[in-house]
Amino acid sequence: MSPPLPDTDEIDAIIAPHRNAEGPLLPMLHAVQDAFGHIPETAHRVIAEALNISRAELHGVISFYHDFRSQPAGRHVLKICRAEACQAMGGAALADATLKRLGLDWHGTTRNGAVTVEPVYCLGLCACAPAAMLDDRVLGRVDDARMTSLLAEAGA
Amino acid sequence: MRVYVPMDSAAKALGAEAVVAALQAAARDAGVTLELVRTGTRGMIWLEPLVEVEINGVRHGYGPAAPEDAGAILDGTSERALGPVEDLDWMARQTRLTFARVGVIDPLSLQDYAALGGLVGLRRALGMTGAGIVEEVTTSGLRGRGGAGFPTGIKWKTVHDAQAPQKYIVCNADEGDSGTFADRMLMEGDPFTLIEGMVIAALGVGATRGYVYLRSEYPDAIRVMRRAVEIARKQRVLGADVLGSGRVFDMEIRVGAGAYVCGEETSLLNSLEGKRGVVRAKPPLPALEGFLGRPTVVNNVISLATVPVIFEKGAQHYADFGLGRSRGTVTLQIAGNVARGGLFETAFGITLGEVVEGLAGGTASGRPVKAVQVGGPLGAYLPASKFDAPLGYEELDAKGGLLGHAGLVVFDDTADMLSMARFAMEFCAIESCGKCTPCRIGAVRGVETIDRIRQGDGAAVPLLRDLCETMKDGSLCALGGLTPLPVESVLDHFADEALPRREAAE
Ligand SMILES: Cc1cc2nc3c(=O)[nH]c(=O)nc-3n(C[C@H](O)[C@H](O)[C@H](O)COP(=O)(O)O)c2cc1C
Ligand code: SF4
Ligand code: FES
Numbered sequence: 001m002s003p004p005l006p007d008t009d010e011i012d013a014i015i016a017p018h019r020n021a022e023g024p025l026l027p028m029l030h031a032v033q034d035a036f037g038h039i040p041e042t043a044h045r046v047i048a049e050a051l052n053i054s055r056a057e058l059h060g061v062i063s064f065y066h067d068f069r070s071q072p073a074g075r076h077v078l079k080i081c082r083a084e085a086c087q088a089m090g091g092a093a094l095a096d097a098t099l100k101r102l103g104l105d106w107h108g109t110t111r112n113g114a115v116t117v118e119p120v121y122c123l124g125l126c127a128c129a130p131a132a133m134l135d136d137r138v139l140g141r142v143d144d145a146r147m148t149s150l151l152a153e154a155g156a
Numbered sequence: 157m158r159v160y161v162p163m164d165s166a167a168k169a170l171g172a173e174a175v176v177a178a179l180q181a182a183a184r185d186a187g188v189t190l191e192l193v194r195t196g197t198r199g200m201i202w203l204e205p206l207v208e209v210e211i212n213g214v215r216h217g218y219g220p221a222a223p224e225d226a227g228a229i230l231d232g233t234s235e236r237a238l239g240p241v242e243d244l245d246w247m248a249r250q251t252r253l254t255f256a257r258v259g260v261i262d263p264l265s266l267q268d269y270a271a272l273g274g275l276v277g278l279r280r281a282l283g284m285t286g287a288g289i290v291e292e293v294t295t296s297g298l299r300g301r302g303g304a305g306f307p308t309g310i311k312w313k314t315v316h317d318a319q320a321p322q323k324y325i326v327c328n329a330d331e332g333d334s335g336t337f338a339d340r341m342l343m344e345g346d347p348f349t350l351i352e353g354m355v356i357a358a359l360g361v362g363a364t365r366g367y368v369y370l371r372s373e374y375p376d377a378i379r380v381m382r383r384a385v386e387i388a389r390k391q392r393v394l395g396a397d398v399l400g401s402g403r404v405f406d407m408e409i410r411v412g413a414g415a416y417v418c419g420e421e422t423s424l425l426n427s428l429e430g431k432r433g434v435v436r437a438k439p440p441l442p443a444l445e446g447f448l449g450r451p452t453v454v455n456n457v458i459s460l461a462t463v464p465v466i467f468e469k470g471a472q473h474y475a476d477f478g479l480g481r482s483r484g485t486v487t488l489q490i491a492g493n494v495a496r497g498g499l500f501e502t503a504f505g506i507t508l509g510e511v512v513e514g515l516a517g518g519t520a521s522g523r524p525v526k527a528v529q530v531g532g533p534l535g536a537y538l539p540a541s542k543f544d545a546p547l548g549y550e551e552l553d554a555k556g557g558l559l560g561h562a563g564l565v566v567f568d569d570t571a572d573m574l575s576m577a578r579f580a581m582e583f584c585a586i587e588s589c590g591k592c593t594p595c596r597i598g599a600v601r602g603v604e605t606i607d608r609i610r611q612g613d614g615a616a617v618p619l620l621r622d623l624c625e626t627m628k629d630g631s632l633c634a635l636g637g638l639t640p641l642p643v644e645s646v647l648d649h650f651a652d653e654a655l656p657r658r659e660a661a662e
Contacts (some may be wrong), residue, residue, distance in 0.1 A: 060432055088580070124341075
């Protein structure tokens with residue numbers, strides 16, 4: 001069940017604090033995504049109008065960045081590092097095993113909506129690889145056992 | 157009883173929070189009052205979580221600590237005891253200038269910061285002219301730590317000399333390179349150093365506003381930096397009257413959105429302006445037409461965070477360390493398959509071999525080292541035969557390497573080098589900003605060509621070489637322009653295993 005769609009006033013209130021910033025668009029998009037878990041369609045018109053840019057231009061910006069989503073993610077987001085230092089410590093095998101176990105590809109969400117798995121390219125935890133992040137929680141030296149308990153905790 | 161536990165994200169990733177909870181419980185049980193101080197990390201990541209207990213004014217280490225060690229750590233009987241932390245070989249052998257306070261102080265205590273040399277540099281800079289400040293940085297020999305090694309003083313002079321109603325200081329905290337975490341560690345462990353460096357830069361060039369562009373993958377660093385900016389503002393290190401001087405500078409933390417290319421300075425500026433993070437052609441230089449078209453200093457976190465110590469101790473003190481044209485210290489980040497990984501700050505000139513075999517103690521797996529990738533995803537894979545290379549910008553370049561942000565990723569003999577070459581191309585394809593065809597399309601072709609090589613098609617090897625040439629020649633920035641470096645290094649140094657047999661023999 002998805003939460004009710006945000007209305008224009010709500011979005012207005014969320015972006016308002018950033019209106020006078022120099023280069024306000026990314027802070028606005030982050031604020032909207034923090035509030036709703038994604039950038040809902042309704043936000044496009046409000047933001048485009050507030051900044052006097054075209055919706056095409058706005059779409060171009062949103063689609064450029066890996067972080068911004070147009071659809072809500074699962075209740076938890078698991079990011080697994082794919083970059084070199086983690087590969088040196090078995091990160092690729094860990095990622096493959098995790099995806100396989102969940103029956104997902106990258107960016108996929110478990111059928112019960114609990115977890116979305118995303119690739120990430122370095123978390124700055126390269127001296128305790130392989131690394132992952134569950135929502136905002138950082139995890140180092142992740143092995144299969146640790147992954148199993150994380151997934152259980154997240155309800156995957 | 158005063159006990160220190162890092163709140164650095166690497167320490168957290170290894171269980172620091174659980175250790176803190178156990179220490180608190182154990183202290184309650186034992187009836188001792190715990191004065192718990194959260195710090196950054198010392199950089200000995202293999203010892204994290206590293207608990208430090210102050211005994212007669214000396215900090216004794218216990219690590220790596222698990223929750224079940226808590227009781228014994230508090231009563232001094234733990235087998236995790238390492239002795240005084242400052243005496244540990246890893247610490248004693250360093251020259252900690254930029255990282256002097258990291259792991260030592262509470263990152264958000266401006267008082268602790270000032271007690272250990274903080275704000276001394278800024279106070280000195282407040283008594284100097286802009287030109288004098290720029291001159292000091294030039295004398296120090298400081299070069300950009302973000303990758304390109306451009307002399308910081310020259311960049312500042314360009315901005316200083318530009319006439320404009322508004323100038324900016326932008327800190328590049330996008331730290332996207334695999335194997336690097338110095339920026340993160342500094343921001344989480346000593347954020348006021350970065351703030352002070354930005355204020356000094358602003359005084360030098362005549363800027364009144366600054367931004368830190370910090371990657372979204374670092375939520376802990378974002379929290380610490382935001383908090384530090386608030387504190388600095390409240391204590392008048394930032395704002396309309398910097399330390400009572402009447403000078404103005406304020407700054408803000410901005411969060412990236414998961415694009416590697418936004419670490420490239422012009423792409424970063426576009427992103428900061430709210431545009432797609434596409435790379436801009438240079439000229440114009442950001443120093444002349446940067447953020448919102450105004451003269452802008454764009455510097456890496458470590459470049460800016462090194463400025464305060466240069467002003468505290470004097471430019472010459474800093475310049476006296478180093479090798480050749482690489483002056484001062486390099487903040488090595490030792491990562492991947494290593495027995496001892498972490499941050500090690502030392503004068504430029506230490507050799508690759510000393511780092512990998514000496515400091516890192518070889519691989520974590522105990523197997524032989526096969527390759528070291530120095531300088532992030534755009535850096536070469538170097539075999540053990542290159543271990544005599546001294547770590548300096550020119551010195552490593554002469555060996556076909558790239559120092560970059562000084563991250564070293566070690567691989568053992570199980571590493572599949574052709575798949576590392578493939579990953580370099582794949583990463584470039586994923587992260588390309590899309591502006592140049594050789595990068596956008598070339599990287600995709602690169603992946604396909606490597607797949608053909610993998611299937612034994614020797615004819616694909618010269619195609620891959622050609623493709624690398626095309627990317628090097630036709631790319632606007634180093635993402636497309638240097639991705640060939642790791643790829644070619646695999647062809648050059650690991651041909652035996654990476655290529656079909658006949659090609660390898662040639
Ligand atoms: C693809 C690409 C990614 C980059 N990523 C970073 C980065 O994450 N951090 C950084 O400081 N510099 C990065 N750089 C280098 C910057 O463009 C720029 O040289 C640097 O911010 C200048 O600061 P410095 O002189 O203090 O090093 C990158 C360059 C390229 C081409
Ligand atoms: S080389 Fe690649 S990332 Fe760099 S400007 Fe060209 S397309 Fe963009
Ligand atoms: S490479 Fe995975 S955390 Fe840096």
